[in-house]
Amino acid sequence: MSPALILAAPAGARRSWRKDSVLPGFPLALGVTLTWLCLIFLIPLSALILRPWELGPAGVWAVVTDPRVLAALRISFGAAALAALVNAGLGLLIAWVLVRHPFPGRRLVDALVDLPFALPTAVAGIALTAIYAPNGPLGRPLSELGVQVAYTPLGIILALIFVGLPFVVRTVQPVLEDLSQDVEEAALTLGAKPPQIAWRVVMPAIAPALLTGVGLAFARAAGEYGSVIFIAGNMPLRSEIAPLLIVIKLEQFDYAGAAAVGLAMLVLSFTGLLILNSLQAVLARRGRA
């Protein structure tokens, strides 16, 4: 019998809103947690949620439907969605190779996958710009082919692929490691072709993790600022991202307008994550059935 069972408080001794425990420190730990969460996150967040309405509902609507704001939101969220899609494929490939095809130096490569998490975004931004600028090592050959990456929406997508890369790898990799190869071998024995196995056996098992990773990469990319502003060119209506518009509005002391754009980003982000979550729930249900 575990100590928890021996020491459980006698029934009816003292009714509490939480499950009784002999461990001390609940009020203190909960107090510290809630105080810090309120001071650092919830109170500031409430300012973001409340301040746009100083403009009135019509004013908020006017701000978020302003063509420049709409264009910026479209660029931030559109590029984030495209980058997350690319990262789904790339992340799947890298995770698969790391788990199923060991090669010399695998551990080093595994560690390098996390570099976009560790490298400050401003550093990534100027490095990517230097590479893809028209006179950069990759920018020059690409521009000779007629493709311009830096200072175009393509550059934004590229920077967002960089920042989102580790998410899919890190969510899919552990699931692949736990996936028993017996099932795949059984499918092979029963005559399934490799593409069939990949699609009908492996994919259903990793789909929920893949969606989680795509969601994380999308949320991160939609709000990304540091790695994007150097390579984006920041042309209004064309390559201006939503976080930059917030910065511009703040510089003009348009607090309510900046908060309205921030709130719109928050709502769009959570809508995206909600859609991915429901998709995941559907997949999980189908997986069990």
Place this chain on the structure above:
Amino acid sequence: MTLRSLTPGGAALILAALTALGLLVVLPLAMVFHEAFRQGLGAYLTALAEPDAWAALRLTLLVAAISVPLNAVFGLAAAWTIAKFEFPGRSLLVTLIDLPFSISPVVSGLVWVLLFGAHGWLGPLMQELGVQVIFNVTGVVLATVLVTLPFVARELIPLMEQQGTDEEIAAITLGAGPWTTFFRVTLPNVKWGLLYGVLLCNARAMGEFGAVSVVSGHIRGLTNTLPLHVEILYNEYDFVGAFAVATVLAGLALVTLALKSALEWRHAGELAAVRRH
């Protein structure tokens, strides 16, 4: 498994993955050092010896030294609450703690301006008190704390959940006091996880750009952190200077990755991030 068991298909996949990582991750890293040393070691060292760069480095270290311990204490308290007790609203609390990760860094800076800026809710009060938060080190610290809030907590919560409460209950039963139990039983059990969380928290605190950029005001020598200094130099077309400062941050990233990997290899059983695998 050895290379001998490699199939042509496997080799092609490995090659594709390595090419993608090489172009996306290794090339930018190499580019930072290439550009920094473009005009030779002398120019590199001169750029690093700038007093403004040193002031930025000092501020970055100061901000991390304040924010990381605060969020480490928060992470320990949150993990103790969530992992060791059952109470209504527990999963809501977990969601709230994770939420700052899904918010744009610029918004994480914006919220502080909305509170303490010249036209902020508390702006006039702060002015009367003579306290400046925005365009000041205080604002930089607040923005950094918000951005790095989840790091330690999200590493410790799953770890402490896995470890359960048996050892703490045993200690209490044997007569140990609450703090003795915490410092002699719980803390030693989670020390590698705590270090892991602190490591990631610190890397983000020192490298944060968007949130800090909104509240700092970019005052050279005063409220400029290293990442902001990179931006200033870059916008002044001082590319050697910008990339020289960037090498310091890239070095920090590489050290972080090395320590993180070392922890993952040597203490895999004592880290939630790895045990989940």
